[in-house]
Amino acid sequence: MKDSHGQKLSALFAMALLALGGSLMVLRAVAGPVPSRDQAPLITLGKQLFFDARLSADGKTSCATCHQPDHAYTDNHSVARGVFGLTGTRNTPSLLNVPEDGALFWDGRRERLEEAVLDPLTHPRELAFSDDAKLAALMQSAAYRKPIHDAFGAEPDASEWRSSVGLALAAYVRNLPHPETAFDRYRATHDPSAMSHEAREGLRIFSGKAGCASCHRTDGSSAPFTDHRFHATGTGLQKVAGHLPALTMQAAAIATDGGTVGREIASHDDLAATGRFMVTHQPADVGLFRTPSLRYVAQTAPYMHDGSVATLADAVDQEVYWRGLFSGHPVSLTVSERQALIAFLQALSPGSPATKPTAPPPASP
């Protein structure tokens, strides 16, 4: 009796919180900076910000330091290197696969791109450019006067500089050009000559016997190569397995908002290894990570959330091994099936030779 009363009270409390959150969001949406209808000036402003190293504590680092256009907007380091050469704990993901909305970052700690693009500014090991006054001063400098005016029609209020920067960076990231790949051509035309025979064989294995497409999905209008969900991984958790109970207690004491999680995992490898748990505090989420899209994967080495796997061939071997183990249906591939799988993944990047030679398989994973 008492219990159900308590439950009712907490349900009411939750509803009140939701209502409050909802009205705050409406207020924000009404009061926020209003970009001009034409997206082009906003994207131009976003591009200028993306490449501007003055947005960093050392004046030498920009978004493009880690998200390099030549590497499908990754950096080819195992973990990111930001201001003053400081290293983080996570591998830099491609910005060509950013979901429209929903789980952003390896642990899904952000849902809105406009917020996610602002996190690197305050991240102590990325740009560490935390000062709002410095941001406003830069935005009011001669270099930004015209782009800001073009994007917003007028100068944003003092309190709106950050959100304006968020809008512009998000518009730029959303509109990055996506190079066409052999797979895209094959999918659009069903013309067998669009993708090599070996890569087509690889697609069959990927969707069939190897079971990869159950998470790296190839259906839907866009074949996103992810299910936007979180799964266990063969990477990283072993390192902390010895002190997992103490670690999860430590993690559970930390707030779950995106900003706090981002800062806490920035310099704590062990906390970073608990993955989705940091965001939900659900025991079932310990060590879970978002399924990364595999589009452009040949250009984004090294691999996995901690960048611990050096080559695409190694990443494939590791996935074949662990996914088979986790699902209870171990998969064994012949040498040519493995080659075909790799050739298929290479066909998800522009101009990759689908028949590039790869190292022979290891004796055991």
Ligand code: HEC
């Ligand atoms: C020091 C390297 C570094 C810098 C500088 C950097 N990033 Fe990142 N970025 C990362 C890493 C590492 C992650 C993944 C972090 C995680 O998941 O915990 C990431 C993730 C992201 C994501 C989420 C992608 C996804 O698929 O969920 C976006 C968006 C993003 N960065 C945009 C930016 C923008 C915009 C800037 C500049 C304001 C920037 N980044 C600066 C390293 C960097």
Ligand code: HEC
């Ligand atoms: C149960 C869901 C699931 C299945 C099935 C699955 N994957 Fe993955 N895959 C993931 C997750 C989650 C990660 C991220 C793991 C991490 O970062 O530790 C990942 C990572 C990868 C990566 C590294 C990508 C990057 O950018 O770092 C590759 C390559 C890959 N998978 C290929 C495959 C192949 C090939 C198969 C089939 C043999 C497969 N996966 C099956 C969920 C899955």
